[in-house]
Amino acid sequence: MEDLADELPESSPRFILLSYPLTLGSGRLTVPYVLLYWLPENCNPTSRMTYAGAVELMRSTAEVNRVIEVHEEDDITSIESKLQGAD
Template structure:
């Protein structure tokens, strides 16, 4: 089955490395990906700051454009074990243009297949980040 969206070998390698780094994660880490609207290629977006908290991640996301976010989210479980799920955030701000919403909606399943996350969560704005910790820990 062919797809409209493409992942360059570099992007696939970056995703694979990030997945593998999660088992050793001691703090939150995240990578942001965008879709080039002309080539339909998924691309890593270099952040301005190191993303090591939910606040930093929320600050890095654009106000008017969707993004895909991969996040290693280490925490201690209720029984004291250190767990670090790979979380796939589908960021879809309500102020995004309809064309962009459709572009990202068309790729979300392919991205899930490529990433194989432990958890998938949709977020729409910064307020959704307030409940994100509880959502991740409750799964």
């Protein structure tokens, strides 16, 4: 996750489709398929509005059940706990 956080642009929003294997507290292996919506604080308003309008279209096209909005690199590095349901 740290490599992914390092690759993200500092001022442009992005959609990231993530399939991440993890082991739940019960010991069961799961591979959730989620959409990460990277929306950095310092992106310009036009880009922000364009991406905000496309979130639902991207979610339905990719057929993901969960969209997680991330604003900082720390949100990306802590994504495993969010995927395990510890929002």
